[in-house]
Amino acid sequence: MVPMQDMDDLLNAHPFFAGLSPRLLEELAGCARNERFDAGDYLFQEGGVADRFYILRHGQVAVEVKAPHAGAVVLETLHTDDTLGWSWLVPPHHWTFDARAVTLVRAVSLDGVCLRGKMETDHELGFHLLSRFVPVMGERLRAARLQMLDLYAPPGLTPPA
Amino acid sequence: MGAGQPNSGGSGEPGPVRLLGDGVAALMAVLRAAGREVIGPTVRDGAIVLRPLKRPDDLPRGWHDRQEAGLYRLDWEDRPTRFAHAAPAQGWKRVLHPPEACVGTAYRGGIASSAEGADAGPDGPCWAAPEASPPLRAFFGVRPCDLAALSVLDGILANPAAGYHDPAYARRRRDTLVVAADCASPAATCFCAGMGTGPGVGDSGFDVALTELVEGDAAVYLARAGSPAGAALLEAVEHRPASDAERAAATDQTVRATKAQTRALPADPRAILARATEHRHWADVAARCLACGTCTLACPTCFCATVEDATSLDGVTAARTRRWSSCFTEAFSYIHGGAVRGTRGARYRQWITHKLSAWYDQFGTSGCVGCGRCVTWCPVGIDITAEVAALSETRPSHRRRGPARRPVDGSATPRRRKDDPPAP
Amino acid sequence: MDAAAAAALADRLTETAAAARLPASLTEGDPWRPRPFRIDRWRRDLSDTFTVDLVPLDGPPLTFAPGQFNMLYVHGAGEVPISISGDPDQPERLVHTTRAVGQVTNAMKALRVGDTLGVRGPFGTPWPVEAAFGHDVVIVAGGIGLAPLRPLIHAVLARRERFGTVVLLYGARTPEDILYRAAVTAWRGRFDMSVHVTVDRATGRWSGPIGMVTKLIARGGFDARDTMAYVCGPEVMMRHAAQALIDKGVAAERLFLSMERNMKCAIGLCGHCQWGADFVCKDGPVFRYDRVAARLAQAEV
Numbered sequence: 001m002v003p004m005q006d007m008d009d010l011l012n013a014h015p016f017f018a019g020l021s022p023r024l025l026e027e028l029a030g031c032a033r034n035e036r037f038d039a040g041d042y043l044f045q046e047g048g049v050a051d052r053f054y055i056l057r058h059g060q061v062a063v064e065v066k067a068p069h070a071g072a073v074v075l076e077t078l079h080t081d082d083t084l085g086w087s088w089l090v091p092p093h094h095w096t097f098d099a100r101a102v103t104l105v106r107a108v109s110l111d112g113v114c115l116r117g118k119m120e121t122d123h124e125l126g127f128h129l130l131s132r133f134v135p136v137m138g139e140r141l142r143a144a145r146l147q148m149l150d151l152y153a154p155p156g157l158t159p160p161a
Numbered sequence: 162m163g164a165g166q167p168n169s170g171g172s173g174e175p176g177p178v179r180l181l182g183d184g185v186a187a188l189m190a191v192l193r194a195a196g197r198e199v200i201g202p203t204v205r206d207g208a209i210v211l212r213p214l215k216r217p218d219d220l221p222r223g224w225h226d227r228q229e230a231g232l233y234r235l236d237w238e239d240r241p242t243r244f245a246h247a248a249p250a251q252g253w254k255r256v257l258h259p260p261e262a263c264v265g266t267a268y269r270g271g272i273a274s275s276a277e278g279a280d281a282g283p284d285g286p287c288w289a290a291p292e293a294s295p296p297l298r299a300f301f302g303v304r305p306c307d308l309a310a311l312s313v314l315d316g317i318l319a320n321p322a323a324g325y326h327d328p329a330y331a332r333r334r335r336d337t338l339v340v341a342a343d344c345a346s347p348a349a350t351c352f353c354a355g356m357g358t359g360p361g362v363g364d365s366g367f368d369v370a371l372t373e374l375v376e377g378d379a380a381v382y383l384a385r386a387g388s389p390a391g392a393a394l395l396e397a398v399e400h401r402p403a404s405d406a407e408r409a410a411a412t413d414q415t416v417r418a419t420k421a422q423t424r425a426l427p428a429d430p431r432a433i434l435a436r437a438t439e440h441r442h443w444a445d446v447a448a449r450c451l452a453c454g455t456c457t458l459a460c461p462t463c464f465c466a467t468v469e470d471a472t473s474l475d476g477v478t479a480a481r482t483r484r485w486s487s488c489f490t491e492a493f494s495y496i497h498g499g500a501v502r503g504t505r506g507a508r509y510r511q512w513i514t515h516k517l518s519a520w521y522d523q524f525g526t527s528g529c530v531g532c533g534r535c536v537t538w539c540p541v542g543i544d545i546t547a548e549v550a551a552l553s554e555t556r557p558s559h560r561r562r563g564p565a566r567r568p569v570d571g572s573a574t575p576r577r578r579k580d581d582p583p584a585p
Numbered sequence: 586m587d588a589a590a591a592a593a594l595a596d597r598l599t600e601t602a603a604a605a606r607l608p609a610s611l612t613e614g615d616p617w618r619p620r621p622f623r624i625d626r627w628r629r630d631l632s633d634t635f636t637v638d639l640v641p642l643d644g645p646p647l648t649f650a651p652g653q654f655n656m657l658y659v660h661g662a663g664e665v666p667i668s669i670s671g672d673p674d675q676p677e678r679l680v681h682t683t684r685a686v687g688q689v690t691n692a693m694k695a696l697r698v699g700d701t702l703g704v705r706g707p708f709g710t711p712w713p714v715e716a717a718f719g720h721d722v723v724i725v726a727g728g729i730g731l732a733p734l735r736p737l738i739h740a741v742l743a744r745r746e747r748f749g750t751v752v753l754l755y756g757a758r759t760p761e762d763i764l765y766r767a768a769v770t771a772w773r774g775r776f777d778m779s780v781h782v783t784v785d786r787a788t789g790r791w792s793g794p795i796g797m798v799t800k801l802i803a804r805g806g807f808d809a810r811d812t813m814a815y816v817c818g819p820e821v822m823m824r825h826a827a828q829a830l831i832d833k834g835v836a837a838e839r840l841f842l843s844m845e846r847n848m849k850c851a852i853g854l855c856g857h858c859q860w861g862a863d864f865v866c867k868d869g870p871v872f873r874y875d876r877v878a879a880r881l882a883q884a885e886v
Contacts, residue, residue: 060794103792146822152762195591195594265615265617267619318854324867325867328612328614336599336602368602470664471661486856496846502886503885
């Protein structure tokens with residue numbers, strides 16, 4: 001277990017939390033803990049209870065979906081400093097995809113139940129957390145849309161404009 | 162093109178001269194005697210077109226044209242005039258920058274698709290350029306708008322300051338003499354006056370400039386030289402100095418032809434088009450435009466071309482042919498996967514924006530000379546002057562429902578729209 | 586007019602007209618003449634993409650600057666604009682990488698070693714190399730867009746000491762679609778260059794990143810405020826990559842991209858490749874981003 005003060009520093013150093021006040025960092029640190037995954041471990045799996053999110057301190061995670069005959073199709077990979085998971089924010093709080101460690105992964109997880117409880121009463125915390133999640137979601141959506149275009153496909157395969 | 166200074170001919174006579182007798186017949190005879198193919202206006206298939214002329218009677222004596230948006234008609238009266246018409250159906254680019262011209266022939270073995278079966282080795286012929294010597298020509302009766310168009314084409318295809326040029330065009334141009342003629346009878350589609358290209362012939366760009374005047378029941382001609390070659394031509398025909406009255410008649414005729422023009426492009430179309438890139442009016446044009454490309458064929462400055470390949474049956478020679486092409490076709494902007502400009506609105510926007518705006522950036526001048534051909538020959542009567550006017554309208558042309566915006570003057574009363582119900 | 590007078594007039598007209606009108610240089614030359622080159626090496630890069638090494642049959646090698654293109658002529662089939670992909674410091678081998686997507690490129694794909702091709706060029710504006718001296722260099726490629734960037738990579742590595750950090754960010758469709766795999770692997774092994782490759786989709790055998798190349802830009806690894814960036818790929822990819830670079834702090838006037846349009850003549854006379862007021866063949870294909878950003882966002886220009 002990391003001492004609380006160290007967790008404050010750890011969160012403070014992460015770009016996702018940049019600019020948060022010491023009070024809010026302390027609130028977040030109260031819901032946070034360090035985690036470590038070996039290559040091949042699942043951080044979470046589709047359908048499981050989405051009770052946390054991760055900020056990646058080191059390593060690579062594949063977000064994937066199992067499909068018949070295709071095995072696991074990797075939708076995207078996430079890397080050091082990326083944020084992973086927002087199903088904890090959206091009822092019914094179930095994971096929609098799998099997340100698998102491709103390499104050794106060191107991450108900080110934040111407990112979703114703990115955070116949801118605090119956000120209910122502490123709207124300032126809720127505001128700051130959501131205003132950090134929305135751009136991440138927007139960026140992922142943009143990347144997904146561009147991927148959907150299959151930009152580098154041979155011309156015949158490009159979806160009509 | 163620096164065809165010399167006005168009146169710089171060697172005849173020593175300042176100002177215009179009056180040709181004696183039938184001056185036009187005399188000038189044509191001299192040109193033909195000097196080995197020139199004379200090309201000029203003549204009536205063919207119900208229109209005035211530019212064709213080789215064998216004799217003065219080939220000129221459209223007594224004919225005049227009626228031109229409106231989407232309309233062209235010829236009428237004949239017993240009049241002595243030969244140049245009482247506006248822009249002929251086609252411009253002179255048809256001769257100088259032909260609709261179809263071989264740019265060269267490739268030989269298998271030189272540039273072969275396969276080494277197997279090659280007729281000539283690497284040292285054999287690989288490429289033959291077409292005939293380098295065009296015929297000697299004289300353009301006869303060139304309208305001022307078309308004179309401006311020649312200058313525009315020169316600036317694109319034979320510009321010494323540009324990095325590239327078209328030598329075949331330059332050779333044809335070099336071997337062409339230009340006999341221009343003032344325009345006394347503009348059509349309703351003409352707007353050269355506003356473009357500054359007519360209706361009078363300016364000071365340069367021609368070898369000889371003619372003015373046709375009517376005296377009683379005869380046509381008489383004033384002429385001035387615009388180059389040493391023009392001066393040499395005038396020396397070879399009978400003439401006397403023009404009288405003050407004749408000069409005044411020529412000036413009056415040009416003033417009347419200026420006043421007779423009703424169409425004009427709005428001032429500064431560049432600024433209008435720069436603001437109009439996403440204008441609702443493009444969709445309006447697109448709904449009418451057939452994307453037939455007639456405007457680009459009729460336009461005397463549209464120069465775009467493609468190159469097509471045709472192989473002989475034995476596969477030995479492959480001719481490469483340059484053909485006019487039109488930005489209104491889908492293939493024009495094709496890159497692998499599809500056309501860049503897929504809609505008619507986008508193609509019309511490309512054409513008019515190139516013509517009236519990008520042309521300045523590319524060649525330092527407008528691509529439009531005000532000849533009105535695109536207006537006349539458009540099968541649905543799309544009018545470049547009217548379209549620019551509509552594009553200058555800052556209020557979207559599309560009718561919209563929604564809350565009325567405050568007027569730009571800041572007053573509280575909403576501005577009435579045409580489609581609003583009348584105020585109670 | 587008698588015959589002698591007519592002949593004298595004809596001579597005078599020809600002399601005075603020719604002298605007054607055009608510099609002789611304008612009536613000479615043949616811009617359409619292709620030079621014959623022999624295919625010295627042919628190799629398949631991807632299922633639809635191949636590379637030819639060409640040597641001239643009629644004279645000196647064709648020197649070029651990174652980013653320029655040639656018109657390649659296949660006998661009877663036609664001519665296509667193809668960017669040059671070789672090392673500008675080794676012009677004796679003219680290298681072209683082509684994707685077979687149309688009639689001419691498919692005919693070219695059927696050629697083999699010993700066959701000849703016609704070449705006109707080089708044409709167009711180059712990637713500015715010297716302007717990056719003393720700065721970090723970020724090269725962003727998407728798909729076959731790596732081909733026009735390879736001469737730039739050669740040129741930069743040949744003068745490696747003149748630049749700061751050198752980064753190549755490359756997005757491909759799948760791991761099997763990575764162009765110049767051997768070269769990319771070799772670049773990756775260098776200590777003086779960082780190479781990141783991402784793919785749009787992959788099976789589990791691929792352990793690298795999956796996602797858009799824009800994510801590689803966001804991850805950084807260069808001093809954005811002191812960076813020259815070069816982008817080539819499909820237009821949509823270039824728009825988003827340019828925005829990601831700008832968001833990162835790269836100056837718009839230090840960002841260059843290479844455009845593709847229909848080209849028939851390559852010398853600004855046929856009109857096909859117009860993009861706004863520019864002819865892509867002679868005013869491009871390499872453009873400075875700040876000069877074209879507004880136009881890039883517009884459809885059907």
